[in-house]
Amino acid sequence: MSPAANRPTAAPPDSDDRASARARLPADDPAIFDMDLDGLAARWGSAMERSPMSGEAMTGADRRAQALGVPGAVLMEHAGTAVAAAVRALGVRTGRWGTGPILVLCGPGNNGGDGFVAARRLARLGAQVVVGFVASEARPEGETSGRNWDRLAAEANVTRIHTALARDLAILGQGIDRAAVVVDALLGTGVRGALRDPIRSAVELVRHAHDAGVPVLAVDTPTAVDLTSGEATDPVVRADVTVTFHRPKVGLLTRRGAALAGRVLVAPIGIPPEADRG
Numbered sequence: 162m163s164p165a166a167n168r169p170t171a172a173p174p175d176s177d178d179r180a181s182a183r184a185r186l187p188a189d190d191p192a193i194f195d196m197d198l199d200g201l202a203a204r205w206g207s208a209m210e211r212s213p214m215s216g217e218a219m220t221g222a223d224r225r226a227q228a229l230g231v232p233g234a235v236l237m238e239h240a241g242t243a244v245a246a247a248v249r250a251l252g253v254r255t256g257r258w259g260t261g262p263i264l265v266l267c268g269p270g271n272n273g274g275d276g277f278v279a280a281r282r283l284a285r286l287g288a289q290v291v292v293g294f295v296a297s298e299a300r301p302e303g304e305t306s307g308r309n310w311d312r313l314a315a316e317a318n319v320t321r322i323h324t325a326l327a328r329d330l331a332i333l334g335q336g337i338d339r340a341a342v343v344v345d346a347l348l349g350t351g352v353r354g355a356l357r358d359p360i361r362s363a364v365e366l367v368r369h370a371h372d373a374g375v376p377v378l379a380v381d382t383p384t385a386v387d388l389t390s391g392e393a394t395d396p397v398v399r400a401d402v403t404v405t406f407h408r409p410k411v412g413l414l415t416r417r418g419a420a421l422a423g424r425v426l427v428a429p430i431g432i433p434p435e436a437d438r439g
Contacts, residue, residue, distance in 0.1 A: 186239045186429055186430065186431050187239045187240075187242040187243040187246065187428055187429070187430070188235075188238045188239045188242040190204070192204075193242075193243070193246040194245075194246050194249060194286060196246065196250060197250050197253065197254060198247065198250045198251065198254060198402065198424065198426070200250075201243075201246060201247060201250060201426055201428075202426055205243075205426060205427060205428050205429060207429070208407065208408065208427045208428060208429040209409065209426070209427040211407075211408040211409065211427070212408065212409075213408060213409040213410060213411045213414055214407075214408045214409070214410060214411065214437075215388065215389040215410070215411055215412070216350040216382075216387065216388030216389045216410060216412065217350075217389060218437075219350055219388065219406070219407065219408070219410065220350050222407060222432050222436045222437050223236065223432065223436075225435075225436035225437075226431070226432040226433060226436040229433060229435065229436055231431055231432065231433065231436075233271075233303075233305050234305045234308070235431060236430050236431060236432070237271065237274050237275055237278055237305055237306070237309065238278055239428070239429070239430035239431050240275040240278070240380075240381075240406050240428065240430045241274070241275045241276065241277065241278020241279040241281070241282060241309070242278065242279070242282050243404055243406070243426075243428035243430070244275055244276070244278075244279035244344065244346075244378070244380050244404050244428075245278070245279040245280075245282035245283045245286070246282075247378060247402055247404045247426055247428075248263060248279060248283060248342050248344060248378050249283070249286060249288075251342055251376050251378055251401065251402050252341050252342045252376070255342075255376045257341040257342060257375075257376065258288075258341060258342075259287075259288070259341070260341050261289075261339045261340050261341045262288075262289040262290060262291050262320075262339075262340055262341065263280075263283055263288050263289070263290045263291070263340065263341050263342050263343075263344065264290075264291050264293065264333075264337070264340045264342075264343045264344065264370075265277075265279060265280045265283075265290060265291070265292045265293070265343075265344040265346060266293045266295055266343070266344065266345060266346060266347055266363050266366070266367065267280075267292060267293065267294055267295060267301075267310075267346045267347070268295055268296060268346065268347040268348050268360060268363075268384075269294075269295075269296035269298050269301050269302045269306075270301070270302055270303065270306065270348070270349070271303060271305070271306060271349065272346050272347065272348055272349035272350075272380055272381055273294070273295075273296075273301055273306055273346050273347070274301060274303065274305055274306030274309050274310075275346055275349075275380050275381070276292070276344055276346025276380055277292065277301075277306065277309035277310050277312070277313060277346075278309050279344060279346070279380070280292045280313060280316075280319055280344075281309070281312060281313060281316055281319070284313075284316045284317070284318035284319045285316075285318075287318070288318060288341075289318050289320075290316075290318055290319045290320070291319075291320045291322065291333075291340075292313060292319060292320070292321050292322065293322050293323075293324045293330070293333055293363070294310065294321065294322070294323045294324065295324050295330070295347060295359050295360060295363040296323075296325065296359065297325050297359065299323070324359055324363070325359060326358070326359060327358050327359055327361075327362040329359070330359060330362040330363055330365075330366050331362070333366070334366045334369060334370075337366065337369060337370045337373060337375065338370070338373040338374065338375060340370060340375050341375075342375065342376050342377070342378060343367055343370045343371075343375050343376070343377050343378075344377075344378050344379075344380065345364075345367050345377060345378070345379040345380060345383060345384050345398045345400065346380040347360055347363055347364065347384040347398075348360060348384045348385070349380065349381035349382060349388075350381065350382070350388055354394070355394050356384070356385055356394060356396065360384070361396065363384075364384050364385060364396045364397065364398055365396055367384070367398050368396060368398065368399065371398075371399055371400075371401075376401045376402075377398065377399070377400045377401050377402075377423075378400060378401065378402045378403070378404065379398055379400035379402070379403040379404070379422065379423075380403075380404060381403075381404070381405050381406060382403060382405065382410065382412065382413065382418075382422070383397060383398035383399065383400045383403060383421045383422055384397070384398045385397035385398065386398070386412060386413070386417075386418055386421050386422065387412050387418075388405075388410040388411070388412040388413065388418075389410075389411060389412050390412055390415070390418075391411070391412035391413065391414070391415030391416070391417045391418030391419075392412075392417060392418075393417060393418075393421060397421060398421070399420075399421050399423075400421065400422055400423045401423040401424065402423050402424045402425075402426065403422040403423060403424070403425045403426070404425075404426045404427075404428055405425060405426070405427055405428075406427070406428055406429075406430045406432075407427070407428075407429065407430055407432045408427065408437075409425070409427050413425050
């Protein structure tokens with residue numbers, strides 16, 4: 162018998178590497194920044210294949226994950242990193258990556274915090290990023306979101322703008338058609354009732370950008386689309402791509418929700434399975 166016959170049967174080439182990559186979370190997986198949208202969907206396939214959940218269930222899972230010891234800052238870092246990878250992929254697919262600034266519109270809550278993380282990641286990829294903090298408050302609501310807002314001050318490729326009034330957004334929107342991509346990180350699972358300014362004016366700005374041919378990516382859900390019912394108030398964001406987290410959302414699977422969300426990617430962010438229960 163030849164020496165080769167004494168060797169144990171080898172695993173398929175790179176099978177361990179592929180399994181390891183699938184298990185990595187976005188912030189620990191730099192390869193996602195070289196992937197197109199199909200590649201991201203495949204990379205996050207296990208999350209995309211999970212059973213759908215409501216917006217309320219997602220809020221509960223997020224809280225239980227933190228009670229189980231997963232820091233909110235870690236969840237936000239994974240979420241924002243996933244968004245950044247998808248923004249780059251969308252920009253490349255549409256031929257707009259590097260053609261103009263990326264506009265990230267961020268609300269005062271955790272959805273906005275995800276947007277701040279995405280802005281930082283995009284800036285470090287070399288993109289010019291304009292971040293509009295859309296709120297009457299001077300600072301984001303949560304400690305983690307506030308910390309990520311503050312971190313942007315040190316990023317050379319980021320311009321921060323506080324848009325507290327509708328007229329601020331009107332100024333920000335001048336030349337919106339030159340943006341490479343617009344990111345809607347205004348409101349996520351906490352949407353309730355009719356929108357009020359300045360969020361309402363920000364949604365109108367996103368709609369104007371979309372009508373002008375600028376690709377739009379929504380964080381978690383297009384603003385004003387309910388993640389549980391899929392119903393939407395007016396005005397509402399119409400996205401080309403939506404990045405939601407942990408598990409698919411039932412509201413984005415309805416006819417109305419799906420039409421407004423565009424292509425939906427589901428990114429894992431480190432919520433443990435036991436956080437889904439309870």
